[in-house]
Amino acid sequence: MIAALAGALLAALCYGTATVLQAVGVRRLAGAPAGARLSERLARATPYAAGLALDGAGFLASLAAFHSLPLFVVESVVASSVAVTALLSVAFLGARLRRAEVVGLVVVGAGLVALALSATSGPARGLSGTAGWLPLAGVALVGLVAAPTLVGGPGPRSTRGSAARSTAGPTVVLLAVAAGLGFGGVGVTARVLALPHPWWRLVEDPVAWALVAYAALSIVLYALALVHGSVTVVAALTFGVETVVPAAIGLLWLGDRVRPGFVLVALTGFAATVAGCIALAGKAEVVER
Numbered sequence: 001m002i003a004a005l006a007g008a009l010l011a012a013l014c015y016g017t018a019t020v021l022q023a024v025g026v027r028r029l030a031g032a033p034a035g036a037r038l039s040e041r042l043a044r045a046t047p048y049a050a051g052l053a054l055d056g057a058g059f060l061a062s063l064a065a066f067h068s069l070p071l072f073v074v075e076s077v078v079a080s081s082v083a084v085t086a087l088l089s090v091a092f093l094g095a096r097l098r099r100a101e102v103v104g105l106v107v108v109g110a111g112l113v114a115l116a117l118s119a120t121s122g123p124a125r126g127l128s129g130t131a132g133w134l135p136l137a138g139v140a141l142v143g144l145v146a147a148p149t150l151v152g153g154p155g156p157r158s159t160r161g162s163a164a165r166s167t168a169g170p171t172v173v174l175l176a177v178a179a180g181l182g183f184g185g186v187g188v189t190a191r192v193l194a195l196p197h198p199w200w201r202l203v204e205d206p207v208a209w210a211l212v213a214y215a216a217l218s219i220v221l222y223a224l225a226l227v228h229g230s231v232t233v234v235a236a237l238t239f240g241v242e243t244v245v246p247a248a249i250g251l252l253w254l255g256d257r258v259r260p261g262f263v264l265v266a267l268t269g270f271a272a273t274v275a276g277c278i279a280l281a282g283k284a285e286v287v288e289r
Contacts, residue, residue: 001121004068007061008077014058016084020092021051023286059215066190070257071250072266073119075187075243076111076273082235083108083276086283093286104279107272114269118262124191124254127207135189135210139217142185146178146221172229173237175221180241182218186211187246191254226285235284239277243270 025048032044058081065074083105089095097105127134149171189211195202202208225234247270250256258266 001068001119004065004121005073005077005116005119008065008069008074011058011062011065011078012081013084014054014061015078015081017088018051018054018058019081019085019284020088020286021047021054023089023093025049025051062187063190066187067123067193068121069119070247071187071191071254072243072247072256072270073115075184075246076115076270076277078187079239079243079277080108080112080273082239082280082283085286086280089283089286095286100279101283104276106276108276108280111269111272111274111276114265115273118259118266118269120257120259122255122257124250124256126194127192133206135185135192136206136213138181138185138188139210139213142178142181142214142217142221145181146175149174149224169229172225172234175225175228176234176237177241179218179222179225179234180238181245182214182221183238183242184246184249185214186218187242188249188254189214191246191250231285232282235281236278239281240274243274243277 025045028044028047029041032041058078062074062078065077086095086097086101086105090097189207193205193207193211196205222234222238225238247256
């Protein structure tokens, strides 16, 4: 269990650091003089490329954690990457934390400790036979949630000031919720995915295809949500959905368990971690203050 918890924490560190590196890379590219050589642009983009590499490493680390730990633990730990981003943005980008964000950091830390104390390791119930196709049906459900915004052609985000951008219309809400469901689907499929021998037989497993589909769809939907809504609103909605929904699925249907006598500790830790991450949601996009 300790190794799995370490994997989840490593994923959070990778994701949080990647956000900062990508922000640095974008700033350096934006500061490139007109007519700069390709080699200079590539050099300026190095932090961004490093951030993408860390995203990949974090994804692999989270897969290992999902295999052994309940979804309510791993999803909460991974969501805490926003706390890593907040701390690193203060240390390296000159950002300033508001009082609510400082409180959020403390709450996230306390919540993670409670989750670690209440966690118990073990594999999830596998999906066999026709049940193995259920995750792919879930991909279709995520698409249906987002379909009204895509068919209707969401209009561009308002540019008349930050106050106007902070509102969340139905388009932004649906996109953020769908993205959260997609990211949650990644966790659920990673939890139930059984590694065959030889490994290449994964191509025959509908759960593996569902994992890939969830990942691709949620990344696109999250990006679209950020285009049309404020980072704070989008990140808060996405964090909430991608932690709560998989946690419920894991506890109700996949055999995820809490250590005996620690149910209240687990509930408190889960609620504290989610609330703290939502308080820090604005740090999903690094902004100097």
